[in-house]
Amino acid sequence: MNNKKEAAVPDPNKGMTIIVKTITRLTVGLILLYGIYILSHGHVSPGGGFAGGVIVALSFIHIMLAFGKDVALKKLSMRAASFFESLGALLFLLIAVIGFTGGSFFLNFFADKGEPFKLFSAGIIPLCNIAISLKVGAGLFSIFVILVMLKFTVDGKKGN
């Protein structure tokens, strides 16, 4: 995994110093995992889809800050981010609409809702959390990328 990441760095002069890069390489996977933990345990502990999505997005933004935007965009391109954003919203809506099978919009349609405080419980709530985290994570990442790109063009104009 380490070798792969190093291969993804095209220019050692780009981004921040070697210290930051090394620490980023160590922590970024953990941040991603922590985000997934938060979003998947949203129904049994504090957190949820929004918080988990933000942390997942932060792990990608972390790469962008340390290595520059090209490396980060190679991991998650703008097209993929915008795809996941739409997909998240549609999944959330789909879960809500499936509630109609039980007679009501947003109905928690699982007959067996599981045991309280167990990971596989609470019916549609974990599914909704996953959809929300997709939407929020991809959305936040896109906003960050767009702000970065905007800054670059303004700098370019000033240079001219």
Added chain:
Amino acid sequence: MHNIIPIFVIIPLAGAFLTSLIGKKVKGVPDMLGNLSTACLLIASLLSISFVSKCGVLVYKVGAWVPPIGITMVMDGFTSFMLVTVNLVAFLVTVYSVNYMEKFTSKWTFYTLFLLMLAGMNGVIVTGDMFNLFVFMEIASVASYALVAFGTEEEELEASFKYLIMSTVGSLFVLLGIVFMYSYTSTLNMADMAAVLTQKGAGNITLFTGVLFLMGFGLKAAIVPFHAWLPDAHPSAPAPISAMLSGVLIKSLGIYTIARIFYNVFGMGAKFTEVLLIFGALSMVVGALLASGQWDFKRLLAYSSISQIGYIILGLAIGTPLAILGALFHLFNHSVFKSLLFLNSGALEYATGTRDMRLMGGLKEKMPVTGRTSFIASMSIAGVPPFNGFFSKLIIIFAAVQAGYIGYAFLAALVSVVTLAYFATVQKNVFFGSPSGALTASDGKVTKKWDDIKEPPVFMKVPVIILAIICIFGGLLIAPRFSQNFLKAATDALMAGKDYAATVFGGLGL
């Protein structure tokens, strides 16, 4: 039958995200999805009229949670009336956009934002929950900020930024008001809130919250002291969006919410009546006076919107059944003729490349459809007899006289004359008069040769013709046969006042 209520939020949301998912790659999909969604919404909203007339109030429990704990969606006469108004204009605007939006690069962005805005507006109208209302209002507002800046020219970005700041401040007032109401009544359900307020008695906190709501929603409705964003934001947007913003957005986010909260939740008191009367009259007069000095066609229309909003607020403030009927009728009429005028301004800009009325002239020979429809719309908005605007203004003025507000009735009649004056100027400068050989900008550059000017493509003509027909025959809506389930039902829903709570909880059992 209840299942129709969430449809109004599901269809535009699904349409929006499907457009952004697949509309990017396949050409023609955004147009198709956008028009299909709005057409379905129009049919559903027309169906909702007959449902409401059959069953009275429909209440929907989202997720089968029992209110006041869960979120409810409520559909009564007022709701279905607003839904028809919003979705009628939205459908015609999407048809118009098929051709008009060709000149912009990313059609799918436009339709995504448009459908999100529509989802927000429909959500505000159907929801029966205070906080849900705030969320939907923000969805519609945020989408509209992006749509105002759609051309990304300097002027548009400035207008959008101004709109964003002012509108966010308005939203904050609303949020603060909701917080106070929640702390006083311990509920967010609007019907339950009304019941608790009746029981506990309306204290000073209701007055204070009323002021906060009046500022917040008044800013969305562009009533005069809070109107400064509108004359910049509405002309800067692309023409179909201007039509949506002026035609229905300010009404669903502003007028509808004010009417619903002040009549059905708070119960209209003498103090609110007085404030609304003054604001209404002020908007009416200031909007009309400012409009008379404009040379930019769309800017003139924007100021004229403020003036017409004044009429609606005035009618709502007077508060007799006749006045409310007049106000709601004027709301419907205004959304028809104002969106028609904005669509016409889009056609003019499409054909001539300018919005400055001093450069135009004699265009009725070159653009007969645009010329005739805009003549009909101008006469309607000025209140000339056979058209729909005449009847609604007449009812408002009658109601004002009946209720003893002679001064306000006089003002309303006077502003109507001013409106006729500036729309006559528009007609003279743009469509009649001598044709200018070529359109020249202020720096002497020819923007478009006289021979090159022609009517816009077919999809830009059909919606304006339909809207013009509604303008001509709209007066029939007050005939008892048609008004029974439409205007009368909406008026009854508002006149019920705080019986709203009992009706909603009664509707749960169905």
